[in-house]
Amino acid sequence: MPPRRSHKKSRAGCRRCKARKIKCDEVHPRCGNCVKHGVACDFEHPEVLADLQAAAAAAQTPSTPATTVNFGSPIVPSAGSLSIASAPLTRSLPAPPMSSTTAPGHRLLELKLMHHYTVLTCKTFTFTAPVTEDIWKITVPNLAFSGSQHLADSILAVAALHLRSINPNDKEIVRASHAYMAASLEEYSATLNQGINHTNAEALFLTAALIAFQSTATRVFMKDEGLSIGTSSLTSPKPRSHHQAQAGCYAIPFTWFHSFQGVKAITAASWQYLRVSPVVTQVINSQAALQLDFRTGPETFFGHLLEGLEEELASPHPTGLDARVPLTSRPLPPRDSPETISATRQAYQHAVAVLNWAHKIPHKGAPLAFPATVSKRFIELLEERRPRALAILACFFALLKSLDGVWWLQGMARREVLGVVSLFNSDFFGPDAYRKWWPHLEWAMRIALYEHTPHHAGGGRGDGTAEGQGTGQMPIPPEIWGSDWFAEERALAEQGREQGDYFGHIELLSQMSSAVNSIPTVPEYAAMMAGARGMR
Incomplete structure (x- = not known):
C-alpha cells in the first residue's frame, strides 16, 4: 500500500466546516463549502454564528414565526437537517437592517454581474434575432425585479458564466456561476411544485430558457480527460480496446437534450398563458x-x-x-x-x-x-x-x-x-x-x-x-x-410558412400534453455542475 501523501493541517478554517469535519479552503469572505451549500460563513459574518443554535431550535418549533433573511448568500437552501453544522441562516432569524445583511463585496459582485448581463451577455442570445434584444436586456431583468427570484438568479448565473469565458481563472466568478444557478434551480422547482398560473408562466418560461442555455454553455468548460481521438484527418484511428473504451470514452452531452426538452415541456404545459404574452410571443416569432x-x-x-x-x-x-x-x-x-x-x-x-x-x-x-x-x-x-x-x-x-x-x-x-x-x-x-x-x-x-x-x-x-x-x-x-x-x-x-411554424408546433404540443397532470421536472443539472467543478 503506497504511503499517504503528507498534507498541511490548518486550524484556520471556518467553524461550520470544522463542525462538519470537512476541509475548508479558507477563502474569504466566504469559503467554497459555504458557497456550495448556500449557508452563511463566519468569515463573512462572525457575529451570527452565535445565533445558529438558537435559530435551529426556533426553526424546529412550529409556533415560531419564520422570517426569511439572506446573509449575502446567493443560494436558497433546501429543506434538510437542522443540525448546528448545517442549519441554514435563512430560517427564523429576525431581519436585521439591510446594511448588515449583505456584505459590500457581495453587492458589488451582483452589480457587476447585472451590468455585464445588460451590456454584453444579453446580446449573445439575440445574434440571430436582434429584434428581441430589448426583451432580454430590459424586459427580462424588470420581470425578475418584480419578484421572480429564480429568474433573477438565472440571469446572474448566466452573466457569471459569460464572465468566466473571459476570465477562466477567476474562482469567485466560477463559484458565483454555480451558486446562482443552484439557487435558481431550487426556487424554480419550488415554484413549479406550487403550480403554473398566469402570474408566473412568463418567468418560468424565461428561467427554463436560461437554464437550458447554462446547461449548454457549461459544456465549453468541461474536460473529457479520457477522450483521446488523436486524429486530424478523415481517416480512422486504430480501434481501442474495450478497457480503454470503458475507462475513457466520450460522454454524450445529454444535458443539452434534457434542458431543452424541459423548455418544451414548460412551454406546452403553460401555453394557455404564454400564447397571450407579448414577451413570449415575440421571442417565439423571432x-x-x-x-x-x-x-x-x-x-x-x-x-x-x-x-x-x-x-x-x-x-x-x-x-x-x-x-x-x-x-x-x-x-x-x-x-x-x-x-x-x-x-x-x-x-x-x-x-x-x-x-x-x-x-x-x-x-x-x-x-x-x-x-x-x-x-x-x-x-x-x-x-x-x-x-x-x-x-x-x-x-x-x-x-x-x-x-x-x-x-x-x-x-x-x-x-x-x-x-x-x-x-x-x-x-x-x-x-x-x-x-x-x-x-x-x-x-x-x-x-x-x-x-x-x-x-x-x-x-x-x-x-x-x-x-x-x-x-x-x-x-x-x-x-x-x-x-x-x-x-x-x-x-x-x-x-412561406405553410408547412408549419413554432406557434403551430407548440399548439400541437399543448394539446397533446393537456391530459398530463405532471409538472416538468428540473433538468438534470447537478451531475453536469459536479463535472464542471473539476475545471476550477
Whole structure:
C-alpha cells in the first residue's frame, strides 16, 4: 500500500466546516463549502454564528414565526437537517437592517454581474434575432425585479458564466456561476411544485430558457480527460480496446437534450398563458419557421441517414446495445413491439427532417432547435447507443460549426463530432461498425475539421468592442457545406410558412400534453455542475 501523501493541517478554517469535519479552503469572505451549500460563513459574518443554535431550535418549533433573511448568500437552501453544522441562516432569524445583511463585496459582485448581463451577455442570445434584444436586456431583468427570484438568479448565473469565458481563472466568478444557478434551480422547482398560473408562466418560461442555455454553455468548460481521438484527418484511428473504451470514452452531452426538452415541456404545459404574452410571443416569432420535409429518399441532404432503416427495424434484434457491457457477453434483448418500432421509425424520420431544415439556414440559429424538437424516443435511442442515432447526432453537432463564433459554441462542433465518431472506433458495435457507418459520418467530420475564422459573438475581450459584438457566423463555402445558405433562405421565404411554424408546433404540443397532470421536472443539472467543478 503506497504511503499517504503528507498534507498541511490548518486550524484556520471556518467553524461550520470544522463542525462538519470537512476541509475548508479558507477563502474569504466566504469559503467554497459555504458557497456550495448556500449557508452563511463566519468569515463573512462572525457575529451570527452565535445565533445558529438558537435559530435551529426556533426553526424546529412550529409556533415560531419564520422570517426569511439572506446573509449575502446567493443560494436558497433546501429543506434538510437542522443540525448546528448545517442549519441554514435563512430560517427564523429576525431581519436585521439591510446594511448588515449583505456584505459590500457581495453587492458589488451582483452589480457587476447585472451590468455585464445588460451590456454584453444579453446580446449573445439575440445574434440571430436582434429584434428581441430589448426583451432580454430590459424586459427580462424588470420581470425578475418584480419578484421572480429564480429568474433573477438565472440571469446572474448566466452573466457569471459569460464572465468566466473571459476570465477562466477567476474562482469567485466560477463559484458565483454555480451558486446562482443552484439557487435558481431550487426556487424554480419550488415554484413549479406550487403550480403554473398566469402570474408566473412568463418567468418560468424565461428561467427554463436560461437554464437550458447554462446547461449548454457549461459544456465549453468541461474536460473529457479520457477522450483521446488523436486524429486530424478523415481517416480512422486504430480501434481501442474495450478497457480503454470503458475507462475513457466520450460522454454524450445529454444535458443539452434534457434542458431543452424541459423548455418544451414548460412551454406546452403553460401555453394557455404564454400564447397571450407579448414577451413570449415575440421571442417565439423571432425564430425561423419550422419547414420540415419528411421525404426519406436520397433527394434530401441527410436522406442517407435513413438508408437501411426498414431492414434494421425488421431485424429480430436492434443494433447498438449498451456499450457498458462487453460485446461478447451481451444478452440478446427482446424484439421491439410494433408500437416501439413505429415510434423508432418516426423518431429517426423527424430528427433527419429537422437536420435537413437546419442545414439550409444554419446562420439563423436553426441547428439550436434540434435538441428541443427531437422526440423523447430519439433521446432513448441515443441512450441505447444506436449507431444510426449517433450518426444523426454527429451531423447535428457538425451543423454548429456555422455558429463557431458564438462564445458558448466555440470549438463545440470539432469536439463533439470527434467524440461521437470515437464511439464507432471502439468495440461498442464490433469491428465493422466504423466501416459501415463512415459514409454517413464523413460530412460531419469534414465540417468539424474545417478551419475558418468566424465573426465573434459575445466573445473576445468582452468589453463591448466590435470583437465582442459580432454575428458569430461565417458562411462556409457551398462546396464544403453542401448548399448555399442565403439561396436556401430565399427559397424557404418564397415557400412561406405553410408547412408549419413554432406557434403551430407548440399548439400541437399543448394539446397533446393537456391530459398530463405532471409538472416538468428540473433538468438534470447537478451531475453536469459536479463535472464542471473539476475545471476550477
